[in-house]
Amino acid sequence: MTHSDSDVVLAVENLQTHLYTKRGLVRAVDGVSFDLRSGETLGIVGESGSGKSMTALSLVRLIPRPAARIVGGSVRLDGEEILEKSEAEMRAIRGEQIAMILQDPQSSLNPVFTVGDQIAETFQLQGKQPRGRMRERAIAALREVQVADPENRVSNFPHEMSGGMKQRVVGAIAVARRPRVLIADEPTTSLDVTIQAQYLRLLRSIQQQTGTSIIFITHDFGIVAKMCDRVAVMYAGRIVEYGPVHSIFATPSHPYTQALIASVPSPDTKVERLESIEGQPPVPWDLPKGCRFAPRCPFVMDRCRADYPPMFATQSAGDGDAEAEHAAACRLLEGES
Amino acid sequence: MAFLLSFVAGSPVEALLPADATAEDAERLTETLGLDEPLHVQYARFLQRAVRGDFGESIKWRGQSAMGIVFERLPMTLQLALTALTFSIVVAVPIGVLSAVHKDGYFDRFGKVIALLGQSLPPFWLGIMLIWFLGVGLGWLPVAGAGSWRHIVMPAIALGWYQVAAIMRLTRSAMLDVLDSEYIKLARMKGVSERSVIWKHALRNALIVPLTYLGIILGAVITRTVVVEVVFGWPGTGTLVMEAVLGRDLPVVNAVLIIFAAIFVVANFLVDILYAVIDPRIRLQ
Ligand SMILES: Nc1ncnc2c1ncn2[C@@H]1O[C@H](COP(=O)(O)OP(=O)(O)OP(=O)(O)O)[C@@H](O)[C@H]1O
Ligand SMILES: [Mg+2]
Numbered sequence: 001m002t003h004s005d006s007d008v009v010l011a012v013e014n015l016q017t018h019l020y021t022k023r024g025l026v027r028a029v030d031g032v033s034f035d036l037r038s039g040e041t042l043g044i045v046g047e048s049g050s051g052k053s054m055t056a057l058s059l060v061r062l063i064p065r066p067a068a069r070i071v072g073g074s075v076r077l078d079g080e081e082i083l084e085k086s087e088a089e090m091r092a093i094r095g096e097q098i099a100m101i102l103q104d105p106q107s108s109l110n111p112v113f114t115v116g117d118q119i120a121e122t123f124q125l126q127g128k129q130p131r132g133r134m135r136e137r138a139i140a141a142l143r144e145v146q147v148a149d150p151e152n153r154v155s156n157f158p159h160e161m162s163g164g165m166k167q168r169v170v171g172a173i174a175v176a177r178r179p180r181v182l183i184a185d186e187p188t189t190s191l192d193v194t195i196q197a198q199y200l201r202l203l204r205s206i207q208q209q210t211g212t213s214i215i216f217i218t219h220d221f222g223i224v225a226k227m228c229d230r231v232a233v234m235y236a237g238r239i240v241e242y243g244p245v246h247s248i249f250a251t252p253s254h255p256y257t258q259a260l261i262a263s264v265p266s267p268d269t270k271v272e273r274l275e276s277i278e279g280q281p282p283v284p285w286d287l288p289k290g291c292r293f294a295p296r297c298p299f300v301m302d303r304c305r306a307d308y309p310p311m312f313a314t315q316s317a318g319d320g321d322a323e324a325e326h327a328a329a330c331r332l333l334e335g336e337s
Numbered sequence: 338m339a340f341l342l343s344f345v346a347g348s349p350v351e352a353l354l355p356a357d358a359t360a361e362d363a364e365r366l367t368e369t370l371g372l373d374e375p376l377h378v379q380y381a382r383f384l385q386r387a388v389r390g391d392f393g394e395s396i397k398w399r400g401q402s403a404m405g406i407v408f409e410r411l412p413m414t415l416q417l418a419l420t421a422l423t424f425s426i427v428v429a430v431p432i433g434v435l436s437a438v439h440k441d442g443y444f445d446r447f448g449k450v451i452a453l454l455g456q457s458l459p460p461f462w463l464g465i466m467l468i469w470f471l472g473v474g475l476g477w478l479p480v481a482g483a484g485s486w487r488h489i490v491m492p493a494i495a496l497g498w499y500q501v502a503a504i505m506r507l508t509r510s511a512m513l514d515v516l517d518s519e520y521i522k523l524a525r526m527k528g529v530s531e532r533s534v535i536w537k538h539a540l541r542n543a544l545i546v547p548l549t550y551l552g553i554i555l556g557a558v559i560t561r562t563v564v565v566e567v568v569f570g571w572p573g574t575g576t577l578v579m580e581a582v583l584g585r586d587l588p589v590v591n592a593v594l595i596i597f598a599a600i601f602v603v604a605n606f607l608v609d610i611l612y613a614v615i616d617p618r619i620r621l622q
Contacts, residue, residue, distance in 0.1 A: 062525055087531075095528035102526070107519040112541045112616055122527050157617040173527060 009180050009213045010036040010059070010098075015073035017051075017058045024285035028054040028068070030237035036181060041207065041214040043224040043245070045260070046234030047281055052217045053103075055234070056183045059215075060098050061090050077180070095122055099174040100183040104190055105167035109158040115142075115169045116154035122176045141172040146202060164195035168202070175206050182207075183215045188223070200227055221261060225249065233257045236282050236292040243314070243326025253314045253328040256293045291329070304331055392588040392595075397581060403588035407574055407596055413483060414562050414573030415600075420489055421497035421565075422551070422558065429501045430540075430547065433508025437516060438535055448505060455502030460561050464495035464568040481570035492569040496561060500554060504547045511543035518542075545616055552608035556601045 017029035028051045036042050044052050057063045058070050061082070075082040077097060085093065102108045109118060119141050120134040129137075135154060142150035145168040158166055167187060174182055184203065188196040200223065207214055216227050224231050224245060232242040233256065241254040252258045279296035288294055290305040297304065312333035314326045386392060392403040436448035458466075471491060472480035479488050515521060516539055524538045525531075566575030574593050581589035613620045 060526065062522065091528045091530060093528075094526055100523075100526045102519050102523055104519050108523045110520040110524065110538055110542070111618060113538075121524075121529065125528050159618045170523065173523070 007037050008035045009038050009078060010215075011074075011076040011079075012036075012059070013074045013076075015055065015058055015075060016071045017054050017063060017068055018071050019054075019064075019068045021067065021285065026284040027237050027287065028284065029058055030287075031073070032234075032237075032239055033073075034232050034239065034242060036213050036215060039207070039211050039213055040229045041216055041227055043228035043231035044215060044217045044234055045219070045221065045224055045231055048219070049281060049284065050234040051237040052234055053185055056100065056185050056215065056217060059181075059183065060094055060100060061085075062094075095125060095179065096177050097179055098181045098183065099177070099179040100185065101167075101170050101174050101187045103186045105163050105170055105187075106190065108170045109166055111158055114155050114157055115161070115166075116156075119154075119169065119173055119176060122173050126177065141176050142169070144175070144206070145169070145172040147172075164191055164199065167191060167199060171199070171202065171206070175210065175212065178210050179212060181215065182212050183217070185217045186219065189219070203227070233260065236284070236287060238292065238308075238329065240293065240330070241326075241328035243328075247314075247326045251314060251326075253326070253333060254293075254330045255297050255299055255332070257328070291331070299332055301331060309334075392592045395581075395586055395589050397584040397586040397589065403586075403592040406589055407577065407592040410572060410574045410577045411596060413571060414559075414566070414575060417489065417492055417496065417566065417571055417573055418558060418562055420493040421495075421562075422500070424493050424497035425500040425504055426547075426551075428497075429504035430508050430544075432501075433505040433547075434512055434535060434540060434543075436505070436509045437512035440513065445509075448509065452502040452506055455498055455500075455505075458498065460495050460499050461564045461568050463498055464492065464565055467491045467495055468569070483572055488571075492565050492571050495568070496558070496565045499561070500551075500558065503550060503554070507547045507550050508543060511546035512539060515539045515543045541615060545612065548608060548611060548615065552605050555604045555608070556597075559597050559600055559604075 012035070013033045015029055015032045016027070019026040019028050030051075032051075032055055034042065044055065046052055054063065054068070059075055059082070061070070063070065070083060073083070077093065082090070082093065109115065116135060116138040119138040123129065123134060123137050139150045139154050142153055147153050147165060147168050153161070153165075158169075161169070171187075187203075188199055191199060203214065204227070206212070214227075216223070218224060228245050230243065231245050231248050232239045233248075233254065234240070235256050241248065241252070241257045248257065249261065252261050282288060282292055282295065288305065290303075290307055291297070291300075291309050294300045294304045309329045309331045311327040311329050312331075314328055314333060395401050395403045395406055398406060432448050432451060436445040439445055468480045468491065471478045478491055479485075480491075482488055512535075516535075521534060521539055524534050529538065562573065563575035563578060565571065566573045567579050570576065574596065578590060578593040580586075581593070
């Protein structure tokens with residue numbers, strides 16, 4: 001890539017995660033590459049099953065065992081290869097350097113411990129501290145994510161809180177140790193619209209205070225427009241297009257991205273299922289040989305089916321300007337660039 | 338039920354009288370025991386006394402109240418049952434947890450063999466085998482009686498082993514579910530060590546399932562103490578009830594049955610309390 005490497009917090013290259021299922025081999029993540037820059041928010045968008053969560057879990061090496069395995073590629077955090085770390089080293093990275101907010105706030109907290117204890121545990125991992133001090137820090141963490149009445153809430157059990165509040169607690173745990181990278185895997189899908197908006201504002205303000213970089217996984221192009229600086233579009237385990245959000249919205253270049261954006265009447269509509277795109281996503285254990293979108297693509301050409309198209313820079317990509325880098329894996333762009 | 342039993346068990350009058358007694362003797366005794374009155378009167382009187390815990394005098398051990406005799410033996414039975422259950426839990430829970438953690442691995446297979454062995458060995462048979470090997474053969478442990486910790490080892494194993502398989506399998510499947518949950522993912526995400534993920538975060542949640550099972554099987558365990566006590570000559574309520582049945586001592590039999598029922602109720606109550614300790618969601622209700 002052309003921009004300065006010092007700016008890159010997380011560099012993912014040709015990441016491949018395979019799942020060994022009863023029906024056969026699933027290439028859930030199949031050659032994903034992207035850079036996450038300091039302080040930015042990168043969106044990952046795609047239909048259900050496209051491999052977004054599997055990509056996120058691969059970054060912290062918490063993929064389902066023993067079904068899944070990372071079979072290739074590289075993930076570098078501040079230049080250090082994560083895929084070669086020992087399990088003990090990984091534990092030190094999780095929570096401290098890379099944190100994650102999981103999709104479902106209803107089930108992300110352990111029902112038998114108080115939220116205070118669950119927040120405090122994160123701090124305990126940095127080194128044992130007296131109990132009273134832990135409680136104070138847990139209260140401060142709750143205050144940071146704007147939970148009202150944190151002095152009392154700290155001794156609540158998860159079932160005594162609303163969904164939105166639980167998700168704030170999960171957020172508090174994630175940012176507690178000021179990680180370099182925060183991965184948010186569809187953090188708001190189960191929340192209602194007003195709570196969702198509040199939560200997104202909260203994430204933004206925490207990002208501004210702490211300078212953390214965010215990988216934001218979502219179905220929702222409306223949220224992408226509000227939250228993200230850049231976006232990567234995933235289809236069947238691969239990134240088919242990436243670029244700055246405004247550029248993607250203005251000139252979506254992959255037919256899949258075009259269909260995705262066209263199927264969103266306004267930026268506030270959610271895309272759960274892409275009814276407007278002809279056909280079904282490919283069955284994951286039997287992917288087409290060439291471009292995976294070819295069977296559904298209105299512009300498909302013979303050579304699309306032969307082999308997988310590489311990334312082509314789009315016309316809107318600024319010359320040599322890293323910030324404006326916009327590319328798509330589609331042969332339609334082949335002649336243009 | 339205890340009342341019905343008094344009819345099934347045979348007439349106490351016949352049992353008590355010497356073989357050469359006359360019909361008049363029998364009549365007199367029937368009268369003093371109140372057995373000549375109509376059934377519903379007998380039943381009402383029985384209930385009245387049962388509620389007060391008064392089953393009258395023992396027939397076999399003259400001059401002692403049936404309840405008093407049972408209470409004398411009760412601590413031995415409780416000691417045996419609790420030791421056996423502790424044995425079941427201490428053996429079954431760790432094996433269940435490790436089987437789940439190493440699903441389909443060697444340990445899991447080892448656990449399955451244990452489970453198979455557990456359920457195909459009835460307590461009396463296991464008891465006899467233990468006596469044969471450890472008691473008679475190797476001479477490590479006393480074959481019968483009570484008095485030291487060495488006496489309780491074999492009966493506790495014989496009684497406890499039967500539950501091991503079920504508790505183990507329930508723990509295993511509950512752990513598999515819990516280990517798959519989002520909050521376990523989040524704990525790992527925080528950087529919590531695997532040991533703490535398994536034994537603290539996951540087990541505390543998974544324990545609820547085997548605990549429910551314990552509540553259900555307590556009745557059966559208490560009933561099984563009878564067989565095991567008889568096999569090992571353990572001087573608890575089990576051997577007592579056996580002697581009482583053989584001697585047609587119905588007041589004592591009834592007292593034991595009522596006490597067993599009471600133990601069952603109290604134990605279930607304790608299980609409910611344990612629930613609340615483990616799972617805060619239950620405390621609210
Ligand atoms: N535990 C698992 N065992 C087997 N296959 C799995 C497992 N988890 C995910 N998969 C498969 O891996 C592929 C990628 O799944 P992934 O969860 O990453 O999708 P996603 O983009 O996050 O979808 P969603 O938007 O529904 O969360 C899918 O084909 C899915 O069926
Ligand atoms: Mg997902």
